[in-house]
Amino acid sequence: MTLRTRTPERGLSKFYRLLLEQVGHEFTASHQYFALAAWFDDRDLQQLARVFYRQSLEERDHATMMVRYLLDNEVAPAIPGVGAIETEFGEPRELVALALRQEQRVTDQIRELARVAREENDYTGEQFLNWFLQEQVEEVATMSTLLNIVERAGGNLFDVETWVAREMPDTAGEASGAPETAGPSVS
Template sequence: MKDLERLRTLIKEPVELVLNQQIQMELISSSKYLAMAGWCDRNGYDNSAGFFYKQSEEERNHAMKLFHYLCDQGATAYTPEVPAVTQEFDSLRAVFETVLEQEIAVTDSINRIIGVCRREGDYATEELLKWYVKEQVEEEYIARRCLELIDQIPADQVYYLDTKLASVTYDKNPFENE
């Protein structure tokens, strides 16, 4: 019976555990971005709201990619509990500070998972995670760039940042050539 269980999945228990934790983290990120979108909508930052709605969907897709991966590998993917998130922010700058903090935490988590994969000899999962590493470099860059712009422009011209965010797509970074 033990041999049959081993054939069920190539993913070892420590990797399965951290991937399920990452699914939860991605869904919490999705929830946070959705709350940010709502705050931006309520405060007249229409393009920023659109950006955060897209980010929320993207984070959910990140979670689903891991969820499907676990299922496809014969492992168990758990539907995580997502706690309530902050709905109010003091300013657009505070929103982007929260974004950067969240993305740094996600990067740290992905790096930790890669360490677990290496310890467990799970090269297939490590290969999958290379996509997440690249994604996190972009996510952190956009958050940092937005904070830099907020600091450089007068408070009454924050709409400039709001308009730049309208051009963010999954394959185009509006700050790349600045």
């Protein structure tokens, strides 16, 4: 029995190297969201905690979608370590503002991946990223809206929790048209 040989990292295109890095960024985002969720959970803000626990799972799934794509393209997925995350916060606004900045940063990273795929004429890579580009529009809009709600509430977290429960229901389930994950999806 012969095992398939995968492309070593040093022989990869710039697109695949950046995609491997992005796997690490997605896992870092997952950890950051988990830290935010735990902060809200510790303060009995269950609706905000639920939103950020779900975001943590979504980011994990994004990483595993990228791993599945790499595996399907015979690229050895050397999983990178998770970057540093923030855990010290003073008020809820700081957490939501961090989440928005994180989504904006990920959007820039995905756009760069798409640019490189196009530059390298990697049409399947570019096509793979289309779902992520659309997802990032939604993620930035969601966090921007949540930040606006937190700011308008003027410190009244009961109002924020009520709004989140009403406007951000748990919509578990696989996103339409989402790429396949490596391993089971939890969204």
